Every structure is written in C-alpha cells, then in structure tokens.
Amino acid sequence: MQGIKVVSNLAMLIALALSNQVFAETSAKIGAPENSFAKGNAEKGQQIASQVCASCHNADGNSTIPANPILAGQHAEYITKQLINFKARDNKPAERPSPVMSAMVVTLSPDDMKNLGAYYTSQNPKPGVAKDKTLAEQGEKIYRGGNIESGVPACASCHSPNGAGIPPFYPRLAGQHAEYTVAQLRAFRTEQRANDINKVMRGVVTRMSEKEMQTVAEFISGLR
Ligand code: HEC
Numbered sequence: 590m591q592g593i594k595v596v597s598n599l600a601m602l603i604a605l606a607l608s609n610q611v612f613a614e615t616s617a618k619i620g621a622p623e624n625s626f627a628k629g630n631a632e633k634g635q636q637i638a639s640q641v642c643a644s645c646h647n648a649d650g651n652s653t654i655p656a657n658p659i660l661a662g663q664h665a666e667y668i669t670k671q672l673i674n675f676k677a678r679d680n681k682p683a684e685r686p687s688p689v690m691s692a693m694v695v696t697l698s699p700d701d702m703k704n705l706g707a708y709y710t711s712q713n714p715k716p717g718v719a720k721d722k723t724l725a726e727q728g729e730k731i732y733r734g735g736n737i738e739s740g741v742p743a744c745a746s747c748h749s750p751n752g753a754g755i756p757p758f759y760p761r762l763a764g765q766h767a768e769y770t771v772a773q774l775r776a777f778r779t780e781q782r783a784n785d786i787n788k789v790m791r792g793v794v795t796r797m798s799e800k801e802m803q804t805v806a807e808f809i810s811g812l813r
C-alpha cells in the first residue's frame with residue numbers, strides 16, 4: 590500500500606509540473622499571459638455552444654454520436670487547450686488536425702475558448718455503460734496495471750482510477766464513446782495528433798496493440 594501511495598503522490602507532482610509547462614506553452618501560442626486562459630464565463634460559453642456546437646456535441650455536451658466526443662464534465666482548461674490546438678497558426682499545420690473542428694475554431698477568440706471550457710465543465714456527464722463486458726474486462730487490466738511485458742503504462746496513473754482525469758490537463762476519459770477513444774489512440778500512434786506536450790500519449794501508444802486499444806476503450810466507455 591505504501592508503494593501505491595508513493596507512486597500516486599509522484600503522479601500528482603508530475604501532473605503539477607506538466608500543467609505549469611502546458612499553461613506556459615499554450616498561453617504563448619495565443620499571446621496571452623500565463624494562466625490567463627484558465628477562467629471563463631459559462632453563460633457566454635453556453636450561447637456559442639447552443640448555436641454552433643450543439644448539433645454535434647449535444648446542448649449539454651453529452652454527445653450521442655460515437656465519433657463526436659462527450660465534453661460534459663471535461664476540465665475547462667483541457668477544452669480550451671484543444672480548441673487552441675485545432676487552429677493552424679504561424680504558417681504551421683494545426684497540432685491537432687481535424688477537418689471538422691478546424692472550421693469550428695476559425696471564428697472563436699481566446700475568450701470564447703475560455704468561456705466554452707467553463708460551460709462544458711459545468712455540465713453533468715451521463716454515466717457510461719460498456720456495451721461488451723468481456724472486452725471491457727480485458728481492457729480494465731491495461732487501464733489499471735498496463736502491460737508489463739510490452740511496457741505500456743497504466744492509464745489510471747494519469748487519468749485517475751475512475752477516469753476523472755487530473756485537472757487541468759490530464760483529461761477526463763470516463764464514459765467516453767469507445768469509437769472516439771480508439772480514433773484518438775490511433776491518431777497519437779500515427780502522430781497525426783501531436784498536441785500532447787512531451788509526447789506523453791504518443792509514448793504510451795507506441796507500445797499498444799490494436800486489440801489493447803479496443804479493449805481499453807471499451808472499458809473506459811463504462812467508467813463513471
Ligand atoms: C459537425 C460536427 C461538430 C461541430 C458542429 C462541433 N464539433 Fe467539436 N468535435 C467534432 C468531432 C468529430 C471531434 C473529434 C475531432 C478529432 O477527430 O480529433 C470534435 C472534437 C472536439 C473537442 C475535443 C474534445 C476532446 O476530448 O479532446 C472539443 C473541445 C470540441 N470538439 C469542442 C467544440 C466546440 C466548442 C464546438 C462549437 C464551437 C464544436 N466542437 C462544434 C465535431 C463537431
């Protein structure tokens with residue numbers, strides 16, 4: 590038990606160091622002073638969300654379409670960071686390319702992005718249910734213990750045992766659509782998604798098999 594405690598304290602320390610780095614690097618991208626993009630106005634965010642985003646992510650962020658991520662209950666700062674990352678800037682391609690989302694962020698100001706984060710984080714995520722229990726049981730082993738043979742780390746150490754993540758920048762995964770999660774793991778593996786600072790997720794997925802990605806995604810979809 591002592592060992593587990595030391596490991597989880599270490600994870601918190603690393604999470605803190607990472608969050609300072611992400612704040613600094615991401616704020617610099619939008620020319621904002623450090624930390625300034627963390628706070629937003631949920632009511633203003635709701636206006637944009639209901640007009641522009643609801644058709645795909647649902648009014649309260651509980652998307653019902655498997656390719657569109659659930660945003661309800663996600664950390665505000667993580668959402669704001671993703672919106673920043675969907676935008677191409679300085680003549681470089683977006684760090685997180687998405688034909689759909691790149692069109693959505695064109696007209697959003699940094700303040701809009703903060704406000705949208707504040708809105709979605711205030712919404713309650715609907716409890717998830719895994720469709721395939723056998724697959725989910727296999728995935729639970731990877732989520733909690735990783736794969737010691739191939740060196741896949743336990744997801745729980747950074748995304749927390751119940752999938753709530755560690756605010757501000759380790760995202761909540763609990764209840765997410767399995768299809769979306771698998772798509773993201775694949776995108777990290779092909780480095781099409783390259784917005785994870787210090788290549789944290791790209792390092793995790795290089796050692797994962799396709800089967801492991803599917804089982805762990807199924808398990809995550811049932812976490813609540
Ligand atoms: C036409 C459908 C559509 C609309 C409208 C849309 N989105 Fe998305 N959104 C998507 C899809 C698809 C993805 C997954 C992109 C990918 O493959 O990485 C996504 C991803 C995201 C993510 C990343 C979530 C995560 O967990 O990393 C955020 C944040 C987001 N959208 C916010 C918004 C906001 C805010 C709006 C309104 C301004 C919006 N979206 C409008 C389809 C849509």
Ligand code: HEC
Nearest residue numbers: 742743744747758759760770773784785786789790793805
């Ligand atoms: C060392 C810490 C760490 C470990 C271990 C880790 N992750 Fe992550 N993960 C992150 C960070 C940080 C991000 C956010 C990257 C960004 O800024 O977009 C992330 C993002 C993700 C995303 C994208 C979420 C979204 O909404 O788009 C998924 C899916 C994910 N991780 C799944 C996993 C799985 C499955 C495992 C275990 C096999 C795992 N992670 C292990 C740190 C970690």
